[in-house]
Amino acid sequence: MNAKKTTPVRPRAVLYLRQSIAREDSISLELQEDAGRRYCEQSGYQVVAVEADPGISGRTWNRPAVQRVMGMIENGDAEVIVLWKWSRLSRARLDWAVAIDKVESAGGRIESATESVDVSTSTGRFARGMLAEFAAFESERIGDTWREAHRRRVESGRPASGRKRFGYNYNRSTGFTPHPIEGPIVQESYRRYLLGDSFQTIAAWLNSTDVRPSPGYGPTKSGLWSDRAIKRVLDNPFASGKFTHKGELYQGIHEPLITEEQWEEYLVRRKARYVHRRGEKTQYLLTGYICCGQCGYGMYAGLFGHDRTLKYRCSGAANFRIHPGGYVTEKVIMAALRSWLGELVEELNAQAASATVKMPVLPDRTAALNRQLIKNSARLDNLTTRFIDELIPADVYQRMRDELLSEKSRLENDLMEARVISRKPAVELAPDLMDHWDQMPLTVRREILSRVVGKIVVTSKRPQSEVRIVAKWEDKPKSEPSSN
Secondary structure, eight states: OOOOOOOOOOOEEEEEEEOOSSGGGOOOHHHHHHHHHHHHHHHTOEEEEEEEETTOOTTOSOOHHHHHHHHHHHTTSOSEEEESSGGGTOSOHHHHHHHHHHHHHTTOEEEESSSOOOTTSHHHHHHHHHHHHHHHHHHHHHHHHHHHHHHHHHHTTOOSSOOOOTTEEEETTTEEEEOTTHHHHHHHHHHHHHTTOOHHHHHHHHHTSSOOOOTTSOOOTTSOOOHHHHHHHHHSGGGGTEEEETTEEEEOSSOOSSOHHHHHHHHHHHHHHHHTGGGGGOOOTTTTTEEETTTOOBEEEEEETTTTEEEEEEHHHHHSOSSOOOEEEHHHHHHHHHHHHHHHHHHHHHHOOSSSEEOOOOOOOHHHHHHHHHHHHHHHHHHHHHHHTTOSOHHHHHHHHHHHHHHHHHHHHHHHHHHHHHHSOOOEEOTTGGGSGGGSOHHHHHHHHHHHEEEEEEEOOSSSOEEEEEETTTSOOTTSOOOO
8 A cells, every 4th residue: 555645844944135335235135035935945944024124234233134034934934034244133232142043942044045055063053153243344334434434524524425405405416405485484484483473373374385394303293384393494403514423512514594693693593482481482571571460470471361362370379389379361461561662762763863863872791701611620630630639539520520511501502692691783663663562573573572571570469450561781691690
């Protein structure tokens, strides 16, 4: 009686492909798959799956396809992993060793279609180890080359990469040059922000044009501009001729779209609006100016009461319950502001015979702040010397150093704000300003207030709240020490 013949089971193989991010080592996935399939056909393997990680570095093990391939071996869905070269699996020594251990512990094996070695012998395993070590060496060499190339680019005033920057075109030979359409858009966006427009208002304006945000700037699902996308564009110093690399700011060689003065003014206003960040979402003229006369906290606007009247409420009273609080209508505050502006125009108009009058010039604080910065640096140097000489303990040094660095950061911000103020010419107020106040665009009125009003102090009382307007030249900067 003849025994029934059985068909030999062909080992199941999964092809793993990875396209390198390094140009000199980048082989197409199609070529890798073709070589893998020919190897499996010659070896008698059945290809059950093809997995690929395109454009992902071999120095990371956090790759979706390689994790799926390892799972197939551990779950018994395949017996062999076929690579184009050993370096495709990993270029990291530890990841490579862990992968070999996991696959062989599961009863599987890893083979290369173009670097065939017999891993059943000690010589073959040694050869495989040498090939893996060479892959790690090549990875480190490529990394060193890229780091050196990036360092040289940055030192020469060029960003480490040529990725898209909104407002610019990029060419490998000419570098970054202003985009004929996007460049003016960036300039106009800065201009509108400095005139008082919010990010939402600028986004609405941009969405009325045909210009759309570039990939990577956080566009909405519809592809339209959002306030987040505008922030990412304007917060980037690239338009001012600078760029960041590893957290450090460098001067670039590309043509700036805005001046250094505009960039500094943007930073100053951005910080001020961040403190009063509700102002980014409002069209209320006085948001960010009003503070409570009882506790000093800012007051926020809202439509309160049964008649939904625009009123201001103290955030300290509402959120922290510092005092009973109360509401003040915008009508009361605006009446006081109109009266104050009118008196200011009349007072200055009486002192000058010209058609326009100028505000008092704010004192230039740049010299005083520079002196404070020099003293701060000297204290920091002295503190470091004393620590090196073991005259103060480490915990005391760290605490005092952190305080001095915090003071330095504050002084640098104040110095930037002082430079912005000192560059501003005195604002001119027409004698008939109040006659046309209501007809002026909101941005114009905001600009006038930003030049003459330091803050509006409001104390909620019955039957009439107290409103005190503090002029810009009367509002003492926080960084200046008070005199007794």
